[in-house]
Amino acid sequence: MTQRNRTGAAAALVALALLAGGCTGATGGVRGTPGAAGLRDPYFPKLGNGGYDVGRYALSLAYDPGTGRIDGTAEITARATQDLSAFNLDLAGLTVSGATVDGARAAYNRAGDELTLRPHDEIPKGAEFRATVTYAGVPEPITDADGSAEGWLRTAGGAVAVGEPEGSKTWFPGNHHPSDKAAYDITLTVPAGLDAFSNGVRTERRTAADGRVTTVWHTSEPMASYLATVAIGRYETGTATAAGRAAEAGSGTDSGSGTDSGSGTDSGSVPVLTAVEASVTADTAALRAEIPVILERQADRFGPYPFSAAGAIVVKDGPLGYALETQTRPVFPAASFDRTTLVHELAHQWYGNSVTPATWRDLWLNEGFATYAEWLYTEEYEDVPARTHFERAFAQDANWAFPPAAPPGPGNLFDPPVYQRGAMVLHKLRETVGDPVFDEILRGWPAKYRHANASTGDFTAYAESVAGKDLDGLWDVWLYGDGKPDRP
Structure with missing residues (x-):
């Protein structure tokens, strides 16, 4: 925990104020209290945090597949729902090296999967604030009660991140209860020869002088953190619109440019981007080509498609043993990529992703x-x-x-x-x-x-x-x- 050094009675008074949850504000009074460390979900009572509502995550991650290490910065824009002297973020493992709130250095400490930030000045109820956390380490996956693995999963030469119900806290700090949905901007930097995919629309793709590739993904519609995903490796892509024909492009890029644009809420105007690991491209091509047709049929039955992007990510069979409805771009191991599962995960875009469970x-x-x-x-x-x-x-x-x-x-x-x-x-x-x-x-x-x-x-x-x-x-x-x- 980083704190200013204090001596004598003044230090004791400040320590007591912090333990009581107070924070000395600009007027010298103690008004705020800490946000709750957990939202008392019936099954995951410690998941999520109280006292604020996140509006946007801006995540920047650099990944080294050789060591499994990520270096990350999470910028979290939120609004206080109470007078806050401190607030918590869910984060499993990883090492935090610094934190700020609205540009000023914030004290922080760790207790289990809770990261507590104490801003320099208390945050009044209704105020928007921006917390930035710098962190690094080798993410450790979570083994669920049913024996399946979630979180940041290393693959041969890459990684795939899935988060249901709580695995997202293994790779970025945040409010990881599904009741706090937010917009996302995810920037991923990977070694030469690899590419990285996430949710939403790809707004930028650039290659540095050393060959490292950086891609930026934007999700404007609210998303629960368990629906965030990352897939890193050697991929081939296909592009289409939901009413058009799929077309294969080169490995890791899209036809014409490194960005994907498009918006709209009906299936006829939604850009569809699929990413598939090269070794299973041929085996999955026919079914991937059906995604626009299935989306259009579902829109006829369920109503307009709720997001500005669509598609799928197909990975080789490995540590991921199940498909997941990650928002706009469900993730499938090749063995689970069949029509029934595809229909199921695409339907989740309406039921589960747009309408998300309260608990x-x-x-x-x-x-x-x-x-x-x-x-x-x-x-x-x-x-x-x-x-x-x-x-x-x-x-x-x-x-x-x-x-x-x-x-x-x-x-x-x-x-x-x-x-x-x-x-x-x-x-x-x-x-x-x-x-x-x-x-x-x-x-x-x-x-x-x-x-x-x-x-x-x-x-x-x-x-x-x-x-x-x-x-x-x-x-x-x-x-x-x-x-x-x-x-x-």
Whole structure:
């Protein structure tokens, strides 16, 4: 912890003020208190932080694949939601070498995954402030309760970063609860011969005299930190629009320039950028070419595409053992890059990414909708009715281990009931209210909560308002009920 040296009684008074959470402001009074170290999420109570709301992250990272080291600077623009004497950022591992708040040196200390910053002057409620943290080290991945790995994962010659539910804190400091969404600018510098990809639109790509490549990625729409991604390695890219034809370009670059431009919220004007590791380019080409078509079909059913960029990242099979709906550009290991999974992860752009759960208990709203999107896709384009999927899911005992809205613990967040029984809830809703009303709910839900957070209670209230009737009987049995009904 860096602090000014003080002596005698004055030092003792300052120390007591800091321990009490106060900060001596310009008037000499102690008014502010520290922001909460954790948001008391039902499953991750220490994740996230109170006292402020982040508006933008500007992350600059240089990566050395030989050592696995990153050198980073995180500039966080936020607004205080209380008078702040200190505030916390989530950061796992890594070594902090300096911090400032609004350009003035800030004291800081570490306790576990909490980085506490104490600004020189307290921050009044409602004020915008800018915190900058300089850090470095070799990020260590997190092993989740279900045994899967997340965070910054080293690959042969590169890395891939995924963050659900808390892995993003392994590579940048921030407020890592999904309820605090923000815009992102991510600048990545990698050795010669490699390229780096992230979320959103690539606004710049430049090569230094020593051959190192720097790319800049901009995400203007709010994004939860667990949806941020980085992929570093030897990639080939393809570009298209959501209504156009995919075209392969050279390794690590796009046709014509090193930037990708484009905006718009309907599928016909969204630029689609895919990045695939060279060794799996041929095997994935046909399905990657379908991404614009799938997006257009989903927009017809779910409403306008909610972001200004789209695409996918496909990596060789390695430390990443699952696909993830990282915002605008889902990440897939090659073994998981199939049509069903692609439909699922693209549907998440509406359900989970634009409308993000208020807490991790609400995850079924992500996975239930994305799974039901698979059922709808086969119903519309492969002549397999959604009811057939429903009956198959109903028959599987694993789907009845617990209610989808109440997983027993963080290790169960990605268990079958959250996905399959979550989708069953939606199918029973469809059968109860009829297709016209259900279609209105399907489109209206991501429109009402566009780029916001929502809870299970928000969804049930919204569905009832659209249906115009009480649906407690449905929720009690299918969403919250412990037992399996007698019949589907």
